[in-house]
Amino acid sequence: MAGGWAMLPILVCSLVALAIVLERCWTLRRKAVLPPGLGEEVRQWAGAGQLDPNHLEALSNGSPLGELLAAALAVRGQSRELIKERIEDTGRHVVHEMERYLNTLGTIALIGPLLGLFGTVIGLIRMFMQVMAGGIGDPAKMAGGIGEALICTASGLTVAIPAYVLHRYFRSRVAGYCVQMEKQATALLDELTLGAPAAMRPRRTSAAVAPGAG
Template sequence: MLELLLSGTIFLWIIFACSVLAVGITLERWQTMRQADGDSDALITDVEEAIEQGDLDGAIGICEEAGGPVAETLGVGLRKLRFLEGVGKTPEEIEKGIVAAMEEHGGHVVHFLERNLTALATVASMAPILGMLGTVVGMIMAFGSIHSSGNLSGEAVAGGISEALLCTAGGLIVAAIATCAFNYFTTRVSRFVLQIQAAGTEMLEALLQARASADRTA
Protein backbone atom coordinates (compact mmCIF):
# COMPACT_ATOMS: atom_id res chain seq x y z
CA MET A 1 0.00 0.00 0.00
CA LEU A 2 2.83 2.40 0.85
CA GLU A 3 4.48 1.72 -2.51
CA LEU A 4 1.17 2.33 -4.28
CA LEU A 5 0.72 5.60 -2.40
CA LEU A 6 4.21 6.83 -3.15
CA SER A 7 3.97 5.93 -6.81
CA GLY A 8 1.04 8.30 -7.22
CA THR A 9 -1.19 5.55 -8.66
CA ILE A 10 -3.56 5.72 -5.70
CA PHE A 11 -4.30 9.35 -6.54
CA LEU A 12 -5.46 8.32 -9.99
CA TRP A 13 -7.83 5.82 -8.40
CA ILE A 14 -9.18 8.47 -6.04
CA ILE A 15 -9.68 10.85 -8.95
CA PHE A 16 -11.43 8.08 -10.87
CA ALA A 17 -13.72 7.49 -7.88
CA CYS A 18 -14.47 11.22 -7.82
CA SER A 19 -15.38 11.09 -11.50
CA VAL A 20 -17.79 8.21 -10.90
CA LEU A 21 -19.37 10.14 -8.02
CA ALA A 22 -19.67 13.31 -10.14
CA VAL A 23 -21.29 11.45 -13.04
CA GLY A 24 -23.70 9.68 -10.68
CA ILE A 25 -24.77 12.93 -9.03
CA THR A 26 -25.09 14.64 -12.41
CA LEU A 27 -27.39 11.94 -13.79
CA GLU A 28 -29.48 11.81 -10.61
CA ARG A 29 -29.90 15.60 -10.42
CA TRP A 30 -30.65 15.85 -14.13
CA GLN A 31 -33.43 13.29 -13.78
CA THR A 32 -34.82 15.14 -10.75
CA MET A 33 -34.74 18.52 -12.50
CA ARG A 34 -36.36 17.06 -15.62
CA GLN A 35 -39.21 15.60 -13.59
CA ALA A 36 -39.64 18.87 -11.68
CA ASP A 37 -39.77 21.01 -14.81
CA GLY A 38 -43.13 22.12 -16.12
CA ASP A 39 -45.13 24.92 -17.70
CA SER A 40 -45.61 27.26 -14.74
CA ASP A 41 -47.32 29.92 -16.89
CA ALA A 42 -50.05 27.52 -17.99
CA LEU A 43 -50.38 26.24 -14.43
CA ILE A 44 -50.92 29.66 -12.86
CA THR A 45 -53.40 30.57 -15.61
CA ASP A 46 -55.49 27.48 -14.88
CA VAL A 47 -55.30 28.07 -11.13
CA GLU A 48 -56.32 31.72 -11.48
CA GLU A 49 -59.31 30.75 -13.63
CA ALA A 50 -60.44 28.26 -11.00
CA ILE A 51 -60.02 30.87 -8.26
CA GLU A 52 -62.02 33.45 -10.22
CA GLN A 53 -64.82 30.89 -10.53
CA GLY A 54 -64.68 30.26 -6.79
CA ASP A 55 -63.64 26.65 -7.34
CA LEU A 56 -61.00 26.21 -4.63
CA ASP A 57 -61.12 22.42 -4.76
CA GLY A 58 -60.68 22.59 -8.52
CA ALA A 59 -57.61 24.80 -8.13
CA ILE A 60 -56.12 22.35 -5.64
CA GLY A 61 -56.86 19.49 -8.03
CA ILE A 62 -55.07 21.31 -10.85
CA CYS A 63 -51.96 21.63 -8.67
CA GLU A 64 -52.08 17.99 -7.62
CA GLU A 65 -52.44 16.84 -11.21
CA ALA A 66 -49.64 19.07 -12.53
CA GLY A 67 -47.03 18.10 -9.94
CA GLY A 68 -43.60 19.70 -9.69
CA PRO A 69 -42.21 22.23 -7.19
CA VAL A 70 -44.29 25.19 -8.40
CA ALA A 71 -47.57 23.27 -8.39
CA GLU A 72 -46.82 21.67 -5.03
CA THR A 73 -46.11 25.06 -3.45
CA LEU A 74 -49.30 26.58 -4.83
CA GLY A 75 -51.22 23.55 -3.62
CA VAL A 76 -49.85 24.03 -0.10
CA GLY A 77 -51.00 27.65 -0.14
CA LEU A 78 -54.47 26.74 -1.39
CA ARG A 79 -54.93 23.99 1.19
CA LYS A 80 -53.83 26.44 3.88
CA LEU A 81 -56.44 28.88 2.57
CA ARG A 82 -59.16 26.25 2.81
CA PHE A 83 -58.13 25.34 6.34
CA LEU A 84 -57.94 28.93 7.61
CA GLU A 85 -61.28 29.82 6.05
CA GLY A 86 -62.77 26.76 7.70
CA VAL A 87 -61.69 27.85 11.18
CA GLY A 88 -62.95 31.39 10.64
CA LYS A 89 -59.70 33.35 10.43
CA THR A 90 -59.69 36.99 9.35
CA PRO A 91 -58.59 37.93 5.80
CA GLU A 92 -55.33 39.35 7.15
CA GLU A 93 -54.58 36.16 9.08
CA ILE A 94 -55.45 34.07 6.05
CA GLU A 95 -53.10 36.05 3.82
CA LYS A 96 -50.23 35.78 6.31
CA GLY A 97 -50.90 32.08 6.78
CA ILE A 98 -50.84 31.40 3.04
CA VAL A 99 -47.57 33.30 2.57
CA ALA A 100 -45.94 31.54 5.53
CA ALA A 101 -47.06 28.10 4.33
CA MET A 102 -45.75 28.65 0.81
CA GLU A 103 -42.45 30.09 2.05
CA GLU A 104 -41.91 27.13 4.35
CA HIS A 105 -42.71 24.60 1.64
CA GLY A 106 -40.61 26.54 -0.87
CA GLY A 107 -37.64 26.19 1.46
CA HIS A 108 -38.13 22.42 1.57
CA VAL A 109 -38.38 22.33 -2.23
CA VAL A 110 -35.13 24.25 -2.65
CA HIS A 111 -33.40 21.95 -0.16
CA PHE A 112 -34.59 18.94 -2.15
CA LEU A 113 -33.46 20.41 -5.46
CA GLU A 114 -30.03 21.29 -4.04
CA ARG A 115 -29.48 17.80 -2.62
CA ASN A 116 -26.02 16.38 -3.43
CA LEU A 117 -24.88 19.63 -5.08
CA THR A 118 -22.51 20.24 -2.16
CA ALA A 119 -20.83 16.91 -2.92
CA LEU A 120 -20.56 17.91 -6.57
CA ALA A 121 -18.93 21.22 -5.60
CA THR A 122 -16.53 19.34 -3.33
CA VAL A 123 -15.47 17.07 -6.19
CA ALA A 124 -14.97 20.12 -8.42
CA SER A 125 -12.66 21.76 -5.88
CA MET A 126 -10.81 18.67 -4.66
CA ALA A 127 -10.11 16.90 -7.97
CA PRO A 128 -7.43 19.35 -9.20
CA ILE A 129 -5.83 19.39 -5.74
CA LEU A 130 -5.63 15.61 -5.74
CA GLY A 131 -4.24 15.74 -9.26
CA MET A 132 -1.51 18.19 -8.30
CA LEU A 133 -0.67 16.18 -5.19
CA GLY A 134 -0.43 13.00 -7.23
CA THR A 135 1.81 14.76 -9.75
CA VAL A 136 4.13 16.12 -7.07
CA VAL A 137 4.43 12.74 -5.37
CA GLY A 138 4.92 11.02 -8.72
CA MET A 139 7.66 13.42 -9.80
CA ILE A 140 9.45 13.07 -6.47
CA MET A 141 9.45 9.30 -6.86
CA ALA A 142 10.41 9.51 -10.55
CA PHE A 143 13.45 11.71 -9.89
CA GLY A 144 14.34 9.59 -6.88
CA SER A 145 14.26 6.47 -9.03
CA ILE A 146 16.35 8.14 -11.75
CA HIS A 147 18.89 9.26 -9.17
CA SER A 148 19.10 5.79 -7.63
CA SER A 149 19.53 4.05 -10.98
CA GLY A 150 21.96 6.63 -12.29
CA ASN A 151 20.03 6.81 -15.57
CA LEU A 152 19.92 10.54 -16.36
CA SER A 153 18.84 10.19 -19.99
CA GLY A 154 16.19 12.51 -21.37
CA GLU A 155 13.88 9.59 -22.10
CA ALA A 156 13.92 8.44 -18.50
CA VAL A 157 13.25 11.95 -17.19
CA ALA A 158 10.48 12.61 -19.71
CA GLY A 159 8.85 9.26 -19.01
CA GLY A 160 8.74 9.90 -15.28
CA ILE A 161 7.31 13.39 -15.70
CA SER A 162 4.74 12.17 -18.23
CA GLU A 163 3.42 9.53 -15.85
CA ALA A 164 3.27 12.03 -12.99
CA LEU A 165 1.36 14.61 -15.04
CA LEU A 166 -1.42 12.12 -15.73
CA CYS A 167 -2.74 12.88 -12.25
CA THR A 168 -2.96 16.59 -13.00
CA ALA A 169 -4.72 15.98 -16.31
CA GLY A 170 -7.19 13.59 -14.72
CA GLY A 171 -7.94 15.96 -11.87
CA LEU A 172 -8.53 18.90 -14.20
CA ILE A 173 -10.85 16.89 -16.46
CA VAL A 174 -12.96 15.73 -13.51
CA ALA A 175 -13.01 19.25 -12.05
CA ALA A 176 -14.16 20.74 -15.36
CA ILE A 177 -17.04 18.26 -15.67
CA ALA A 178 -18.12 18.70 -12.04
CA THR A 179 -17.90 22.50 -12.22
CA CYS A 180 -20.02 22.69 -15.38
CA ALA A 181 -22.62 20.36 -13.88
CA PHE A 182 -22.70 22.30 -10.60
CA ASN A 183 -23.15 25.65 -12.33
CA TYR A 184 -25.89 24.23 -14.55
CA PHE A 185 -27.87 22.78 -11.66
CA THR A 186 -27.53 25.84 -9.43
CA THR A 187 -28.86 27.92 -12.31
CA ARG A 188 -31.81 25.55 -12.66
CA VAL A 189 -32.51 25.76 -8.93
CA SER A 190 -32.43 29.57 -9.06
CA ARG A 191 -34.90 29.46 -11.93
CA PHE A 192 -37.24 27.23 -9.93
CA VAL A 193 -37.03 29.65 -6.98
CA LEU A 194 -38.01 32.57 -9.21
CA GLN A 195 -40.87 30.57 -10.72
CA ILE A 196 -42.17 29.63 -7.26
CA GLN A 197 -42.00 33.22 -6.04
CA ALA A 198 -43.68 34.61 -9.15
CA ALA A 199 -46.42 31.97 -9.15
CA GLY A 200 -47.08 32.46 -5.44
CA THR A 201 -47.39 36.22 -5.88
CA GLU A 202 -49.74 35.87 -8.85
CA MET A 203 -51.92 33.35 -7.03
CA LEU A 204 -52.13 35.56 -3.96
CA GLU A 205 -53.14 38.54 -6.12
CA ALA A 206 -55.81 36.40 -7.78
CA LEU A 207 -57.15 35.39 -4.35
CA LEU A 208 -57.28 39.01 -3.20
CA GLN A 209 -59.07 40.07 -6.38
CA ALA A 210 -61.56 37.23 -6.05
CA ARG A 211 -62.24 38.20 -2.43
CA ALA A 212 -62.68 41.87 -3.39
CA SER A 213 -65.13 40.90 -6.14
CA ALA A 214 -67.08 38.73 -3.71
CA ASP A 215 -67.27 41.59 -1.19
CA ARG A 216 -68.56 44.00 -3.85
CA THR A 217 -71.17 41.49 -4.95
CA ALA A 218 -72.28 40.95 -1.38
Protein backbone atom coordinates in the same frame (compact mmCIF):
# COMPACT_ATOMS: atom_id res chain seq x y z
CA MET B 1 -2.53 2.56 -14.87
CA ALA B 2 0.02 5.05 -16.17
CA GLY B 3 -1.09 7.65 -13.65
CA GLY B 4 -0.51 5.42 -10.64
CA TRP B 5 -2.76 4.67 -7.70
CA ALA B 6 -3.56 8.37 -7.24
CA MET B 7 -5.80 8.06 -10.29
CA LEU B 8 -8.28 5.93 -8.31
CA PRO B 9 -9.95 8.78 -6.33
CA ILE B 10 -10.04 10.89 -9.52
CA LEU B 11 -11.88 8.11 -11.35
CA VAL B 12 -14.30 7.70 -8.43
CA CYS B 13 -15.02 11.43 -8.48
CA SER B 14 -15.62 11.33 -12.22
CA LEU B 15 -18.19 8.52 -11.86
CA VAL B 16 -19.98 10.30 -9.01
CA ALA B 17 -20.03 13.57 -10.97
CA LEU B 18 -21.42 11.81 -14.05
CA ALA B 19 -24.19 10.18 -11.99
CA ILE B 20 -25.14 13.52 -10.40
CA VAL B 21 -25.20 15.31 -13.75
CA LEU B 22 -27.45 12.68 -15.34
CA GLU B 23 -29.79 12.64 -12.35
CA ARG B 24 -30.06 16.43 -12.16
CA CYS B 25 -30.60 16.73 -15.92
CA TRP B 26 -33.60 14.43 -15.58
CA THR B 27 -34.97 15.90 -12.35
CA LEU B 28 -34.57 19.56 -13.31
CA ARG B 29 -36.37 19.33 -16.64
CA ARG B 30 -38.55 22.39 -17.07
CA LYS B 31 -41.77 20.46 -17.66
CA ALA B 32 -41.07 18.41 -14.53
CA VAL B 33 -40.50 21.46 -12.32
CA LEU B 34 -42.87 23.96 -13.96
CA PRO B 35 -45.59 22.01 -15.78
CA PRO B 36 -47.01 24.24 -18.56
CA GLY B 37 -50.27 25.92 -17.59
CA LEU B 38 -50.33 24.53 -14.04
CA GLY B 39 -50.42 27.94 -12.33
CA GLU B 40 -53.38 29.15 -14.37
CA GLU B 41 -55.20 25.86 -13.86
CA VAL B 42 -54.72 25.97 -10.10
CA ARG B 43 -55.99 29.56 -9.95
CA GLN B 44 -59.10 28.46 -11.83
CA TRP B 45 -59.59 25.65 -9.34
CA ALA B 46 -59.25 28.07 -6.45
CA GLY B 47 -61.72 30.50 -7.99
CA ALA B 48 -64.25 27.75 -8.63
CA GLY B 49 -63.73 26.07 -5.26
CA GLN B 50 -62.87 22.74 -6.92
CA LEU B 51 -60.51 21.63 -4.18
CA ASP B 52 -60.42 18.58 -1.93
CA PRO B 53 -57.71 16.79 0.10
CA ASN B 54 -57.07 14.17 -2.59
CA HIS B 55 -56.80 16.88 -5.23
CA LEU B 56 -54.28 18.81 -3.14
CA GLU B 57 -52.24 15.69 -2.44
CA ALA B 58 -52.01 14.85 -6.13
CA LEU B 59 -51.03 18.44 -6.87
CA SER B 60 -48.34 18.42 -4.18
CA ASN B 61 -46.80 15.17 -5.42
CA GLY B 62 -46.85 16.14 -9.08
CA SER B 63 -44.07 18.75 -9.26
CA PRO B 64 -42.14 21.28 -7.16
CA LEU B 65 -44.44 24.05 -8.38
CA GLY B 66 -47.46 21.94 -7.49
CA GLU B 67 -46.07 21.36 -4.01
CA LEU B 68 -45.67 25.10 -3.51
CA LEU B 69 -49.16 25.93 -4.75
CA ALA B 70 -50.72 23.09 -2.75
CA ALA B 71 -49.13 24.49 0.41
CA ALA B 72 -50.86 27.82 -0.23
CA LEU B 73 -54.19 26.15 -0.96
CA ALA B 74 -53.99 24.10 2.23
CA VAL B 75 -54.33 27.31 4.29
CA ARG B 76 -56.46 29.27 1.82
CA GLY B 77 -58.93 30.32 4.49
CA GLN B 78 -56.32 32.10 6.59
CA SER B 79 -54.87 35.61 6.44
CA ARG B 80 -52.55 36.75 3.68
CA GLU B 81 -49.59 36.86 6.05
CA LEU B 82 -50.13 33.26 7.14
CA ILE B 83 -50.50 32.02 3.56
CA LYS B 84 -47.36 33.91 2.55
CA GLU B 85 -45.45 32.43 5.47
CA ARG B 86 -46.54 28.94 4.47
CA ILE B 87 -45.42 29.57 0.89
CA GLU B 88 -42.01 30.76 2.10
CA ASP B 89 -41.56 27.76 4.40
CA THR B 90 -42.51 25.32 1.67
CA GLY B 91 -40.37 27.20 -0.85
CA ARG B 92 -37.26 26.61 1.24
CA HIS B 93 -37.90 22.88 1.23
CA VAL B 94 -38.61 22.88 -2.50
CA VAL B 95 -35.39 24.76 -3.28
CA HIS B 96 -33.45 22.39 -1.05
CA GLU B 97 -34.78 19.44 -3.02
CA MET B 98 -33.96 21.06 -6.35
CA GLU B 99 -30.39 21.74 -5.17
CA ARG B 100 -29.88 18.17 -3.99
CA TYR B 101 -26.40 16.78 -4.81
CA LEU B 102 -25.23 20.13 -6.18
CA ASN B 103 -22.98 20.68 -3.18
CA THR B 104 -21.39 17.30 -3.88
CA LEU B 105 -20.85 18.30 -7.51
CA GLY B 106 -19.27 21.56 -6.36
CA THR B 107 -17.01 19.67 -3.97
CA ILE B 108 -15.83 17.43 -6.80
CA ALA B 109 -15.09 20.51 -8.89
CA LEU B 110 -13.02 21.84 -5.98
CA ILE B 111 -11.05 18.72 -5.07
CA GLY B 112 -10.43 17.54 -8.66
CA PRO B 113 -7.38 19.80 -9.19
CA LEU B 114 -6.20 19.00 -5.65
CA LEU B 115 -6.29 15.29 -6.37
CA GLY B 116 -4.41 15.92 -9.59
CA LEU B 117 -1.84 17.93 -7.70
CA PHE B 118 -1.56 15.15 -5.14
CA GLY B 119 -0.86 12.66 -7.93
CA THR B 120 1.68 15.06 -9.37
CA VAL B 121 3.53 15.28 -6.07
CA ILE B 122 3.48 11.48 -5.71
CA GLY B 123 4.89 11.09 -9.22
CA LEU B 124 7.66 13.59 -8.60
CA ILE B 125 8.57 11.98 -5.29
CA ARG B 126 8.80 8.60 -6.98
CA MET B 127 10.98 10.07 -9.71
CA PHE B 128 13.39 11.66 -7.23
CA MET B 129 13.54 8.49 -5.17
CA GLN B 130 14.51 6.53 -8.27
CA VAL B 131 17.11 9.15 -9.16
CA MET B 132 18.53 8.90 -5.65
CA ALA B 133 18.71 5.12 -5.90
CA GLY B 134 20.14 4.78 -9.40
CA GLY B 135 21.40 8.20 -10.41
CA ILE B 136 20.34 10.09 -13.50
CA GLY B 137 21.84 7.68 -15.96
CA ASP B 138 18.44 6.17 -16.90
CA PRO B 139 16.18 8.82 -18.47
CA ALA B 140 13.31 6.32 -18.70
CA LYS B 141 12.92 6.34 -14.93
CA MET B 142 12.63 10.11 -14.87
CA ALA B 143 10.23 10.11 -17.80
CA GLY B 144 8.01 7.61 -16.01
CA GLY B 145 7.70 9.78 -12.92
CA ILE B 146 7.08 12.93 -14.94
CA GLY B 147 4.50 11.13 -17.09
CA GLU B 148 2.66 9.90 -14.00
CA ALA B 149 2.61 13.41 -12.60
CA LEU B 150 1.30 14.96 -15.80
CA ILE B 151 -1.38 12.29 -16.28
CA CYS B 152 -2.75 12.89 -12.77
CA THR B 153 -2.77 16.64 -13.28
CA ALA B 154 -4.57 16.41 -16.60
CA SER B 155 -7.08 13.90 -15.23
CA GLY B 156 -7.90 16.06 -12.22
CA LEU B 157 -8.52 19.08 -14.44
CA THR B 158 -10.57 17.00 -16.88
CA VAL B 159 -12.92 16.06 -14.04
CA ALA B 160 -12.94 19.44 -12.27
CA ILE B 161 -13.61 21.78 -15.19
CA PRO B 162 -16.86 20.13 -16.45
CA ALA B 163 -18.01 19.61 -12.86
CA TYR B 164 -17.55 23.30 -12.08
CA VAL B 165 -19.30 24.44 -15.27
CA LEU B 166 -22.25 22.10 -14.72
CA HIS B 167 -22.49 23.04 -11.05
CA ARG B 168 -22.84 26.70 -12.01
CA TYR B 169 -25.30 25.79 -14.75
CA PHE B 170 -27.59 23.82 -12.44
CA ARG B 171 -27.47 26.53 -9.77
CA SER B 172 -28.45 29.09 -12.38
CA ARG B 173 -31.30 26.88 -13.59
CA VAL B 174 -32.61 26.44 -10.05
CA ALA B 175 -32.45 30.21 -9.49
CA GLY B 176 -34.48 30.78 -12.67
CA TYR B 177 -37.05 28.23 -11.58
CA CYS B 178 -37.33 29.94 -8.20
CA VAL B 179 -38.20 33.24 -9.87
CA GLN B 180 -40.93 31.60 -11.97
CA MET B 181 -42.32 29.69 -8.99
CA GLU B 182 -42.40 32.86 -6.89
CA LYS B 183 -44.33 34.58 -9.67
CA GLN B 184 -46.92 31.79 -9.80
CA ALA B 185 -47.21 31.65 -6.01
CA THR B 186 -47.77 35.42 -5.82
CA ALA B 187 -50.50 35.23 -8.44
CA LEU B 188 -52.23 32.47 -6.47
CA LEU B 189 -51.82 34.45 -3.24
CA ASP B 190 -53.56 37.42 -4.85
CA GLU B 191 -56.32 35.14 -6.09
CA LEU B 192 -56.88 33.72 -2.61
CA THR B 193 -56.71 36.97 -0.65
CA LEU B 194 -57.95 39.62 -3.07
CA GLY B 195 -60.61 37.63 -4.89
CA ALA B 196 -63.04 37.52 -1.97
CA PRO B 197 -63.18 41.29 -1.37
CA ALA B 198 -63.68 41.88 -5.08
CA ALA B 199 -66.68 39.59 -5.03
CA MET B 200 -68.20 41.59 -2.20
CA ARG B 201 -68.03 44.97 -3.94
CA PRO B 202 -71.44 44.73 -5.69
CA ARG B 203 -73.15 44.22 -2.33
CA ARG B 204 -71.42 47.25 -0.83
CA THR B 205 -72.48 49.34 -3.85
CA SER B 206 -76.11 48.28 -3.62
CA ALA B 207 -76.18 49.07 0.08
CA ALA B 208 -74.81 52.54 -0.62
CA VAL B 209 -77.36 53.26 -3.33
CA ALA B 210 -80.36 52.17 -1.27
CA PRO B 211 -80.50 55.23 1.07
CA GLY B 212 -80.30 57.64 -1.87
CA ALA B 213 -83.19 55.91 -3.61
CA GLY B 214 -85.36 56.46 -0.56
